[in-house]
Amino acid sequence: MRRLNKLGRIDRSQPIAFTFDGKTMTGFRGDSLASAMLANDVTIVGRSFKYHRPRGIYSAGPEEPNALVTIGTGGRREPNLPATTVELADGLVAESQNRWPSLKFDVQSINSWFSPFLAAGFYYKTFMGPTRRSWMFYEHFIRKAAGLGRAGQEPDPDRYEVRHLFADVAVVGAGPAGLAAALAAAEAGAKVVLVEQDFLAGGYLLSEPSAGQAGAWLAGMLARLADMPNVSLMTRTIAFGAYDGNVLGLLERHNSSSVDPRQGEARQTLGLLRAKSIVYCTGSIERPLTFANNDRPGIMLASAARTYLNRYGVLAGKRVLVAADNDSAYSAAIDLAAAGAQVTIADSRAQPGPQLLEQARRGGIAVRATSMIAKAIGGHNVRAVVLIEPRGKTTLECDLIGVSGGWSPTVHLTSHLGIKPVYREDIRAFVPGKLGAGQFVAGAVTGSFTTEAAVDDGHRAGNEAFAFCDAARSSQAQVKFDLPKINAKLGVIGDDGNSGLRPKPPLSPAFSTQTNEGVGGKMNLAKGKAFVDLQMDVTVSDIALAHQEGYQSVEHLKRYTTLGMGTDQGKTSNFYALSAMAGLRGMAIPDVGTTTFRPPFTPVAVGALAGLSHGHHYKPFRRTPMHDWHVSNDAEMLETGLWMRPWFYHASSRDVNEAYVAEMRNVREAAGLMDISTLGKIAVQGPDAAEFLDRVYVNGFAKLPVGRARYGVMLRDDGIVFDDGTTTRVGDQHFFMTTSTARAADVMSRLEFLLDTAWPDLRVSVSSVSDEWAAMSVAGPKSRDILAAAFPDLDVSNDALPHMGLLEGRYRDRPLRIIRLSFSGERAYEIYAGASVGKEAWCRLIDAGTPFGLKPYGIEALGALRVEKGHVAGPEIDGRTTLDDLGLRRMAGKSSGFVGEVLGRRQAFSDPERPRLVGLRCVEDGRRLRGGAILFRPNEPVQGHGLGRITSTTYSPTLDAWVGLGLLATSAAQEGAEFIAHYPLKGEAVRARVVSPTFLDPKGDWFHG
Template sequence: MRRLHEGGRIDRSQRIEFTFDSKALTGYRGDTLASALLANGIGLVGRSFKYHRPRGIYSAGPEEPNALVTMGTAGRREPNLPATTVELADGLVAESQNRWPSLKFDIQSVNGLFAPFLSAGFYYKTFMGPTRRAWMFYEHFIRNAAGLGRAGEEPDPDRYEVRNLFADVAVIGAGPAGLSAALAAGEAGARVVIVEQDFLAGGTLLSKPADGQASAWLSGTLARLASMPNVSVMTRTTVFGVYDSNVLGLVERHGSGTIDPEIGSARQMVALLRARTIVYATGSIERPLTFDNNDRPGIMLASAARIYLNRFAVLAGTRVVVATDNDSAYPSAFDLAAAGVEINIVDSRAEPMPVLLEQSRRLGIAVRRKSLISNASGGQAVRAVTVSEPGGTVTLECDLVVVSGGWSPTVHLTSHLCERPVYREDIDAFVPGKLRAGHFAAGAVTGGFITAGAIEEGRRVGTEAATFCGATNFAQPSFSLNLAEINAGNNDSRHAHLFGAAKDGSPSRRPEHPLSRRSAERWFGNRKAGLPKDKAFIDLQMDVTVGDIVLAHREGYESVEHLKRYTTLGMGTDQGKTSNFRALSAMAGLRGMTVPEIGTTTFRPPYTPVAVGALAGRSQRHHYKPFRRTPMHDWHVANGAQMLETGVWMRPWFYFASGRNVDEAYLAEMRMVREAAGLMDISTLGKIDVQGPDAAEFLDRVYVNAFSKLPIGRARYGVMLRDDGIVFDDGTTTRLGERHFFMTTSTAKGPDVLSRLEFLLDTAWPDLRVSVTSVTDEWAAMSVAGPKSRDILAAAFTNLDVSNKALPHMGQLEANYRNRPLRIIRLSFSGERAYEIYAGASVGKEVWCRLIEAGVPFGLKPYGVEALGALRVEKGHVAGPEIDGRTTLDDLGLSRIAGKRNGYVGAVLGRREALSDPARPRLVGLQCVEPGKRLSGGAILFRPGEPMQGHGLGRITSVTYSPTLDAWVGLGLFARNAAEEGSDMVATHPIKGETVRARIVSPMFLDSKGERLHG
């Protein structure tokens, strides 16, 4: 056990039980999973991505590359979460991942023996042959071996939400700079929202002893902020992206079952925060050091060791080697020494600051100058390190190695709006570039690593942000502390510069690090010059080594963007937060350039991974997109309809009164329509009102056939083309008056057709005096079809003359029903005599019920879309499967309706030579000729005896069993020069493994002379 008996910011009165790899463990409220594991003496927590090497906890924040775990069970199973950011909760279930059969014994660790074959870009070189299809063989094995955690496959029982927030000043980060900025802006009267990814506010102040002046400042500031009604502090919330117009994407995390007064019991919530100004107080990330076997469990960042000690009261080790090339690791060493830990400091510099050397001497810490760790030894835990120093090498036994290679300001969010970071030579790091108006930065993100300086800078930019918003209430701060006292209580603030200062106060230069430009030849020139002999890792998560970068350079991948993709460096869940700068330094050294000349990769959202559930919120199942109900929806449900989502509409698929399942029901409904009558809800058709002096001219241009000479009271079938001559949609348009037309479209294309018409009027023909309006919602629509349809219509509306003379095929009748408009158009999609009845939506259900009641003596029953589709196949009508964005008028056999007309959309490009190629497919009918077999939509068509490879000569688009013909029939598209009626084809469906013989016939299987329509 590594837990200290006192100290830290944990609540020892609240003991928490949890499991890791099925082992029962305990921690305290205020722990993270990582701190609790360390407290229980668990150092091995995972395996590496490629080589499956043992890995331990490396950091204490979202930059963690190693300690990825899977949380929860069943539907709550969530993989690849950094243990360093998981708040410990009672009953928490966690398991390690990317190992088999166990964490301690992972068979795939044998990959390390094949390291020479798994170098950078190995997948490009190894798995591309010997044949073109070799990858299809390799892929199965690679996917099983690669990856990290496994997500749950069961439905997630938790709820996710999305909400919108607003603020004058959004402060990202609740460290000393962020809190100071928020306090200043809040006191000025601005509405302030502070966003902090941790579950405690304080940032770097949480890594300091809890009894110092800095902690007093923190508690006082938080108390003051809590008393201000215009300030909100959002902990457990990550800003994952910054977008135009000062919109921040946030993810709020809450434990399952947690009740939050703002969002209820949602497990996670995405919030869009719209702010007038943004203050970036995102801090910085400590850099690692690179040496052989620098990935062993028990090696971690110096800042992490200090956080586990002072925040969580956990000793990560008892015999510690501190390796550094800057001053910031010394406070960690001092705090560990004060806790009774044996410390050795390995400092690559010749002259660390005297004050640090003096403090080390007082604490009994040995400081080895001009020294570097060259290797770490141990298997599943570090046991010793080899130190290279001027006099030779020495081995130091240890159970913890803490490393510090300097700091990289966290510039990711400041770069999301395409503002590139700039390099500062004095701190050897990138800082935010020129920020746009209304954006401010303070603290370590700007390269200022002193606590007192961060507080002062935060107050300044907080005031500037409030002023930018127009706040004017700048009173004296109600809470303050002497910043000198804060400095005196914190070792890391005693020096003026992160890397030390000369006696005159100017920054002192760090000695050359092994990955710096001037020593590139020494590290990368040849093996004798010191190339690492074992695995020296740059990117711990993706197993990218120094050797991989050398290889990528040798093979010509010199751009940082190419280096990233070739080696996969920075492409893990941590996005290379600890590795990016080391990689840039390495590439700069190899190319003999400076780091700013090399540049950085592009930082894009999200800053940390975001769960798909959080992004979706409630937008799932029927909430994924809005779906619509017709006015008769409730009647359908009450009368046994199985509803089907078609586009944005819910439509009756079939009725259980017709059969036990769809296969039985649709056949019965087909027979009913053919022999008596059926009633179909067609309210989902797109309905567009076209009016104006130029309405007829407009329709002549958008349809391939003419409408200007259409008589009033008559309807006409029309087809629209895209500009490129491909069929766009079909439908019918009825002329209601000299300047008034009523257009119907397919259900799927209704919104697209309206948008297309509006576009043409606004851009191509703004001179036409035409108005187009969607009236889809105004009309309930239904179709009564079948031999007895006229009798039913006459019985339902006794005052109307619906005789063949008064209402012929493609004729239209205007009437009223209960003082509401009623429109009847005689046209058919099924091939039977049929009437479309349009009634006001408010009386749609009433009209439907009246037809049902009037049709009882005639055997009228409702039918669904499955039967409707089958009926139209029998009649040879084309629909969505044939009008799929690839077919022309000639392909569908519709060129006759256009004749030799010109002047309509698509006319010119529709006559391109390629569109009349004899090899292009045309619409054909297909009939199965093998007893006991069926046709399948999507099957590929071949001539008998030809090899069944490739795309064949065509495909089947629609199929149905025809009770009238007692055979499986379908529509298809087949090469024109081979589509002879009466010839046999072979239809094969590779996915289903089906092959069946079919005969080409006329696509109009039923009533080719139209006698049923006109009777």
């Protein structure tokens, strides 16, 4: 066990049980999953992406490249989470990834033996043949061998939400700079939202000894901010993206131990924070060092070793080597030594500062100057290290290597809007470029690496952010920041009257000679893989190979080697890759440039992005006035477009294939009732309404008598059929148009467009009245009897209400319209009643029709009925067919003047090979036709697009056969000809004969009876 009995900010009175790879372990409240695993002596946490090498915990924050785990079980499985950012919760279940059969013995670790063949871009060069489609075969095995975690297959039972937040000043990062910025802005009167990705605020102060003055200062600052009503501190919240208009994308992870999904509590919340100004206090990330076997478990960032010690009370190693090229690593070494570790510092610089050397000597630390790591020795854990020094090579035993190659400011968020970072030679790092209006930076992200500078910088930025929000009040609110005065108020006074906070030592201007040498083979320190990107297994030699093969642009380098393309987005590897390529090209680092930083800064779960927009909440959907009746009468509802419609009724059968046939048979033999409220309904009114419809439809409407309806077809400008429907003349200047359900909105928009642009002189108004009417259709040989029984005051005889006739009346003091027309092929009536009484009218028809055998039917039966009758619908009017294709040219009785008339007569539309509508009947007993099947001549090769396709099919109980509508090349569409209907998805081939598309009642006697 590596847990110490003291130190840390954990609560040892609250033990927490969790499992990792099925083994039960114990941590404490305040642990991260990584610190708890480290405390339980878990050294191997995963296997690398490509080579499956053992990997251990490397960092203590979101930059973690190695310790990716899957959390949860079943539908709650969430893969690829850095264990360093997962807050330990009671009952947490975690498992390692990318290994089989176990972490300690992974069969695919044999990949390391074939590493010469797996260099950068190997898949481009290797998996190219022998055929053009070979990659489709290889891909399955490549993805299985090299990958990350596996998401759950079950539905996620948890809830996700979306919040919209507003602030005067948004501060990203609750380290010392962020706390100071929030305090300054809040004291000036601004509404402040302070965003912190960790579950504790404090930033790198959490890595300081908790009992020291840093801890007291932090506690005082947090208490002061907590007392301010205009400050909101959002911990466990990552700002993953910066967007136009000073908008931040936030992901808030709720503590899993306190979330109760049974109470509807959210697991994660996506937040959109709109701020007048933003202060970025995002800190910096420690850089690694590159040497042979620098990926072995037991190697981590020096700052991480210090964090695990001072924040979590975990001593990561007893014999520690700290390898560094800057001052900051000495703090980690001194704290580790004070905790009982035997520590040696290998400093690549020739002359470390005398003050550092004295502090190291007092701590019992051996400092080896001009010393660099050549190689780490060990397999599942580091055992020793080989150093190169002026006097030669030296081997030292150790069980922990802490590395520090300097610090890179975290510029990602400041670059999301396209602002390129700027290189500073004095710190050998990129800092944010010139930000947009209302955006400010403070702290380590600016290259200021001391605590006092961070606090002072944060106070300045907070005042500037408030000044941008409220220039009138800002001059009165700002006061010169006095650190001793602030600290005195908080009760934190150092021995010298200052804060007493331990400064974060500045970086040495001298960049690591270790990372400059050994690039591109200039200096081979030792044999073994030297990794640049630990997560994606990109080595120094991969960068050299990319340079050699011409991939020298940093964007090309990234894609060719996959460097920085993992879940960590190259947070610890980007700078080394840039400096390496700069060295190979003989250029300065800023001349090489940087890759493009894009959101998200850290991965965001799809569930959080979706929020509540899933299932029926994914997009708006509409209910008809009779919806509740359908549900209560056991209808299987189906989402069609934006509407919920009855698919079939379980009273007919529990299986749709049996139910729709039973419902069809009932319509043909007795009567059926269908909810058609989803049809688009448009009122066209005005003195020129008839002329307008004459131009919109291919057939004439100007001479349509009042009280009569007519079927019409609209074309697009290019002559392609746009939509069809019926329009009824209610008055001299008033028409009632119906459209298909799918095209209702498009037709309405089209009519408005034509009136606004093509014919603004026409005196016509169009209004959508879809929501004003509930609509239902009674179809079948007994439909007239049912209508007469339901509405005894109305004359529905053949003389009073002929086919395509209109009858108006009143029902419950609401308008009532009955139009006699049919989509099913039977005698049928469409009844339009006010939406508020639609359900009542429906029930009245059910009650009146029950003695006549009336039953409701769904859209599956409706589609089958219209196929039997040969009526075209969406599958045929698919945006590619013309009037001739659908056999509707006879409707265009006018010589000219309608939309699409000119382009509809293009020569290409008369091509004899152009498909036209035909009927098809299956001629094989026990077989069926399928929509989408491709039609081929018998004895011809089944390849390509064939001569046509089947668009709609159904089993016809009347004909006792499978029939369908299709589009077949005109030259081949002779009735009686046989074709092979090939359905490639199921590998089916069925013989079908061409017949008339009107399978039943070709003369329309049922309509008029």
